[in-house]
Amino acid sequence: MSDLVIETSGLRKEFTGRRGTRVAVNDLDLAVPRGGVHGFLGPNGSGKTTTIRMLLGLARPTAGTMSLFGTPVPQRLPEVIGRVGAVVESPKFSPTFSARQNLRLLAGSVGVERGVVDDALVRVGLADRADDRFKSYSLGMKQRLAIAATLLKSPDLLILDEPTNGLDPAGIREIRELIRGLGEAGVTVLLSSHILAEVQQVCTSATIIGNGRMLASGLVEDLLGSTSYRLRVGDPAAAATALERAGMTVRTDVDSLDVITDEPADRITRVLADAGLYLSELTPVRADLETIFLELTADDRMGVTPMTEEVR
Amino acid sequence: MMRLLSVELTRLRWRRAIVVLLVACIAVPLIMLAGFAWSTRPFSEADIAEAKQLAAQEAQQPYIAEEIARCEQDPENYTGPGATAADCTEALTPTYQNYLYRQEFTLTSLRTDVGAAAIIIMTGLMMLVGTTFVGHDWNTGSMSNQLLFEPRRLRVWWAKGLAVMLVGAVVGAAVLATFWAGASLVAASRDVRVEPGLWSTIVETQARGVVAIALGGLLGLALTMLFRSTVATLSLMFGISIAGSLLIMTVLGEEGTRWLLPTNFLAFVLGGFTYYDGSACSFSPDGMTSGDCERHVSAMDGGVVLAVIVVVAVLLSVWSMRRRDVP
Numbered sequence: 094m095s096d097l098v099i100e101t102s103g104l105r106k107e108f109t110g111r112r113g114t115r116v117a118v119n120d121l122d123l124a125v126p127r128g129g130v131h132g133f134l135g136p137n138g139s140g141k142t143t144t145i146r147m148l149l150g151l152a153r154p155t156a157g158t159m160s161l162f163g164t165p166v167p168q169r170l171p172e173v174i175g176r177v178g179a180v181v182e183s184p185k186f187s188p189t190f191s192a193r194q195n196l197r198l199l200a201g202s203v204g205v206e207r208g209v210v211d212d213a214l215v216r217v218g219l220a221d222r223a224d225d226r227f228k229s230y231s232l233g234m235k236q237r238l239a240i241a242a243t244l245l246k247s248p249d250l251l252i253l254d255e256p257t258n259g260l261d262p263a264g265i266r267e268i269r270e271l272i273r274g275l276g277e278a279g280v281t282v283l284l285s286s287h288i289l290a291e292v293q294q295v296c297t298s299a300t301i302i303g304n305g306r307m308l309a310s311g312l313v314e315d316l317l318g319s320t321s322y323r324l325r326v327g328d329p330a331a332a333a334t335a336l337e338r339a340g341m342t343v344r345t346d347v348d349s350l351d352v353i354t355d356e357p358a359d360r361i362t363r364v365l366a367d368a369g370l371y372l373s374e375l376t377p378v379r380a381d382l383e384t385i386f387l388e389l390t391a392d393d394r395m396g397v398t399p400m401t402e403e404v405r
Numbered sequence: 406m407m408r409l410l411s412v413e414l415t416r417l418r419w420r421r422a423i424v425v426l427l428v429a430c431i432a433v434p435l436i437m438l439a440g441f442a443w444s445t446r447p448f449s450e451a452d453i454a455e456a457k458q459l460a461a462q463e464a465q466q467p468y469i470a471e472e473i474a475r476c477e478q479d480p481e482n483y484t485g486p487g488a489t490a491a492d493c494t495e496a497l498t499p500t501y502q503n504y505l506y507r508q509e510f511t512l513t514s515l516r517t518d519v520g521a522a523a524i525i526i527m528t529g530l531m532m533l534v535g536t537t538f539v540g541h542d543w544n545t546g547s548m549s550n551q552l553l554f555e556p557r558r559l560r561v562w563w564a565k566g567l568a569v570m571l572v573g574a575v576v577g578a579a580v581l582a583t584f585w586a587g588a589s590l591v592a593a594s595r596d597v598r599v600e601p602g603l604w605s606t607i608v609e610t611q612a613r614g615v616v617a618i619a620l621g622g623l624l625g626l627a628l629t630m631l632f633r634s635t636v637a638t639l640s641l642m643f644g645i646s647i648a649g650s651l652l653i654m655t656v657l658g659e660e661g662t663r664w665l666l667p668t669n670f671l672a673f674v675l676g677g678f679t680y681y682d683g684s685a686c687s688f689s690p691d692g693m694t695s696g697d698c699e700r701h702v703s704a705m706d707g708g709v710v711l712a713v714i715v716v717v718a719v720l721l722s723v724w725s726m727r728r729r730d731v732p
Contacts, residue, residue, distance in 0.1 A: 152730040185546035201412040
């Protein structure tokens with residue numbers, strides 16, 4: 094049995110229009126391991142939603158293969174869809190039906206009992222407003238209802254596309270807690286987002302895409318890479334020389350040094366002490382996901398290359 | 406499939422716009438029957454008394470006396486060969502019957518006029534039901550949500566189609582049965598003579614009417630599933646009913662009547678339809694027309710045209726549902 098919950102290979106999606114063919118997803122190899130919360134990061138228009146839509150059978154891939162729980166999709170999607178809950182883009186429900194009516198219709202289509210609908214509404218905090226029309230809901234309530242819909246199936250895999258869009262800080266925190274709780278309960282969560290803090294706070298692993306291509310993937314810890322240290326010392330130039338001689342990368346600032354290394358902090362202090370230099374300050378500076386993301390997607394954001402490749 | 410069908414029937418029931426359309430589907434034919442029964446009601450004593458009064462007043466008008474006097478001078482010119490002066494008074498004096506005209510209530514005319522119109526209106530309303538039912542799903546984007554629970558798109562398509570057809574058939578059958586039950590009561594209360602075999606013709610007409618109503622709902626649904634927009638479907642329907650008819654008549658002339666939607670619809674529902682076609686006239690050597698200048702479309706011929714339209718729309722719609730990305 095495959096340990097990958099989601100796997101794509103050479104996945105490609107082209108959209109053909111009057112202006113030619115636009116490539117939204119290009120040769121994407123995505124691998125999401127079982128368990129935990131996996132971030133799916135990328136700038137707007139990078140192909141995240143298109144990838145999710147293909148995985149869920151809403152869009153047809155132009156090329157490539159996909160599988161969910163080791164089962165090829167979309168060919169055998171009906172076999173596994175009962176294990177997948179998903180929110181794609183904005184919540185989409187009938188605006189004139191109440192939350193309860195909307196969920197009952199969805200639950201009815203997969204034979205889920207009414208009690209589960211009520212439980213899901215309680216779980217996302219909508220029980221009190223369950224009989225109000227969907228169109229009267231705030232964006233945050235709509236998002237919560239969408240998550241309630243995903244819970245109807247007791248999913249093993251939850252795919253959430255920008256679930257905190259439009260939420261106020263309290264709503265964002267609630268959703269993050271919910272996602273974290275689901276991940277801890279054994280549900281694999283694919284969290285698509287362009288909000289880096291969200292991914293860094295919630296996810297154990299992440300994939301970063303840009304221009305429809307995968308740019309990086311792995312554990313968040315690994316993606317963050319080496320730790321750097323900011324240090325102050327009496328003779329920065331001598332300290333830089335000693336540290337570089339010890340194989341460390343050093344960037345000199347006005348009155349401090351940035352040392353990038355995988356070595357522990359005591360190694361730095363030892364190297365400097367051996368050189369007769371003594372620290373006045375040593376601060377570990379952890380690279381954050383934002384830095385990694387901005388470096389990887391610089392081209393996308395700066396418009397050096399188009400968001401999508403044009404093929405005519 | 407039964408589970409999905411049940412869900413779609415519930416969705417139909419919960420949609421307010423559809424409930425309004427179904428209420429119209431029930432009310433309009435019954436109002437039409439009531440209107441027909443009222444406009445053909447027997448004359449009351451008060452009606453007759455009023456008519457007699459009007460006739461008496463009219464008879465006092467000077468021009469009547471003048472007209473009678475002129476007639477008496479040349480009776481045959483006024484009232485026909487062999488007429489005498491004595492006939493003039495009787496022929497030219499207004500009688501109360503002149504003021505008592507109403508269409509006669511017959512089940513034959515009810516079937517071909519009001520009954521057929523009721524079926525046309527119900528079919529149109531069911532097309533709107535089918536259109537608005539799935540148009541709402543596409544407009545709100547809830548179709549994609551539904552497919553996240555049941556990704557077998559053709560099942561979803563057919564569950565919705567069957568729900569609309571089922572509702573159309575049940576409502577159509579119930580309303581038409583009520584319509585004709587009411588008509589038979591009116592006929593019985595007025596001692597209207599029923600021609601032999603008329604009831605079986607009526608039953609056949611209503612059975613075909615129920616099929617037309619159900620398929621009308623399916624056609625509306627199929628077109629909207631194809632265009633994914635209520636507005637696009639309504640525009641197409643409007644365009645075909647106006648521009649399509651004009652185009653057919655412009656290109657084919659009077660012969661184009663054969664291919665008009667109303668011709669084929671009425672032929673199917675009424676068990677055949679006869680229409681005037683100048684090109685069907687034959688002329689005698691003296692240049693006078695002979696023959697009746699009419700053409701007949703059988704129920705089978707009309708049904709084939711309607712079936713082709715529905716089948717093509719359904720096939721295109723199903724293909725589209727299967728192949729195209731869902732927004």
